[in-house]
Amino acid sequence: MPSGLVALLDDVSVIARAAAASADDITLAASKAGSKTAGVVIDDAAVTPSYVTGLTPARELPIIWAITKGSLFNKLVILLPGAILLSEFLPWLIIWILMLGGAFLCYEGAEKVMEKLGGAKHGKTVEDEITDPVKFEKQRIAGAVRTDLILSAEIMAITLNELDLPTWWERGLALALVAVVVTVVVYGAVALIVKMDDVGLHLSQQENGASQSLGHALVNSVPYLLTTLSVVGTVAMLWVGGGIIVHGTHEVGFDLLYDIAHGAEYWVKGVTGALSGVAGWFTYAFISGVIGLGLGVIIAIVLHKVLGVGAYEAH
Numbered sequence: 001m002p003s004g005l006v007a008l009l010d011d012v013s014v015i016a017r018a019a020a021a022s023a024d025d026i027t028l029a030a031s032k033a034g035s036k037t038a039g040v041v042i043d044d045a046a047v048t049p050s051y052v053t054g055l056t057p058a059r060e061l062p063i064i065w066a067i068t069k070g071s072l073f074n075k076l077v078i079l080l081p082g083a084i085l086l087s088e089f090l091p092w093l094i095i096w097i098l099m100l101g102g103a104f105l106c107y108e109g110a111e112k113v114m115e116k117l118g119g120a121k122h123g124k125t126v127e128d129e130i131t132d133p134v135k136f137e138k139q140r141i142a143g144a145v146r147t148d149l150i151l152s153a154e155i156m157a158i159t160l161n162e163l164d165l166p167t168w169w170e171r172g173l174a175l176a177l178v179a180v181v182v183t184v185v186v187y188g189a190v191a192l193i194v195k196m197d198d199v200g201l202h203l204s205q206q207e208n209g210a211s212q213s214l215g216h217a218l219v220n221s222v223p224y225l226l227t228t229l230s231v232v233g234t235v236a237m238l239w240v241g242g243g244i245i246v247h248g249t250h251e252v253g254f255d256l257l258y259d260i261a262h263g264a265e266y267w268v269k270g271v272t273g274a275l276s277g278v279a280g281w282f283t284y285a286f287i288s289g290v291i292g293l294g295l296g297v298i299i300a301i302v303l304h305k306v307l308g309v310g311a312y313e314a315h
Contacts, residue, residue, distance in 0.1 A: 060194050063141060068187040070145035074152045075179035083160050084172045095251050098161050101154040102244030102292075103299060109237035110296025112230075155182055158244070193229075197222045239285050242292025261287045 086094060159178045165171045200218025203211045250258035261284050269280035303309045 057195075057198055059137065061191060063137060064187055064191050064194065066141045067144045067148065068183060070141065071148045071152060071183045071187065072180070074145065074149045075156065075183065076176060078149070079153055079156045080172065080175055080179065083156050083175055084168050087160055087163075087171055088168050094157065094161055095248050098157045098244055099248035101157050102241045102248065103295060104150065105154065105237045105241030106245065106292040106296035107299040107303075108296070109234050109241060110293050110300055112234045113238075113293060114297070114300065152179070155179075158240075193222070193225065196225075235289065238289040238292035238296065240288075240292075242288035242290070242295070243285070245295060246288055246291060257291055261291070 086097075156175060156179065159175055160171070163171050163174055165174060197219050200215040200220075200222070203215030204219065206212060206215070246257045246261050249255075264287055265280045265284040268283040269276040272279040
């Protein structure tokens with residue numbers, strides 16, 4: 001009897017160690033895969049504050065919370081089951097879906113660049129007059145959740161492509177972990193950004209001189225922060241989207257873009273000495289971004305000028 005009990009406890013300890021190792025593998029895989037989604041995450045954080053523009057401060061956090069719940073629903077209820085089924089039964093399709101999402105990122109990034117360079121803006125803007133606040137708020141939330149679905153799909157596809165876990169449930173847990181962490185980080189950051197000016201205003205009304213200075217600095221920094229986020233988000237979209245296209249085309253047997261990007265990376269590494277790692281990475285990222293911008297411009301021209309889909313409106 002003791003030997004049976006000892007054997008049972010030994011089996012339990014083996015299972016526990018295996019579960020712990022599996023949990024570590026899932027966490028490590030999720031963290032590595034999650035880092036690949038940086039460009040989409042930054043753009044998501046840059047875009048979302050615009051959805052509370054023009055609304056009363058009291059409604060800002062409730063709207064962000066509503067968008068957050070919609071984002072979690074998108075990732076965990078709509079996209080996660082599909083991603084698991086895809087990885088289990090049609091893994092070869094992942095790279096094509098990834099490239100489709102990469103092309104979308106390139107298109108979105110290119111449109112932002114074209115607008116900044118003087119192109120007409122596409123579709124409605126957040127400056128539209130508010131006539132029915134309740135209806136307007138619902139429309140804003142619905143629009144944000146739809147946009148989040150697209151960005152979340154790309155985040156999940158990037159994550160799934162980076163995972164190297166043997167079983168479907170491990171991949172599912174890793175995807176769920178990335179989904180929750182990314183959502184909390186993005187919308188937590190958005191909440192801080194949109195309330196930063198309110199905090200600054202409160203501090204600026206205090207009697208303490210240091211508090212007033214900090215308050216004015218916070219209020220004045222918000223526009224610059226949003227502008228910086230927008231620029232960084234656009235660059236990140238082009239870099240990530242272009243990188244996905246470079247890697248994806250190589251995976252399916254078209255090596256030209258891959259050879260150009262990595263050839264330049266290796267050449268720069270060979271001539272920059274101690275800075276070779278950083279210089280090589282920036283070279284690859286830059287070329288990926290240029291490829292992403294070029295592809296995005298082509299897609300935008302074909303959609304708007306040739307096919308007439310969502311034609312640009314004049315300023």
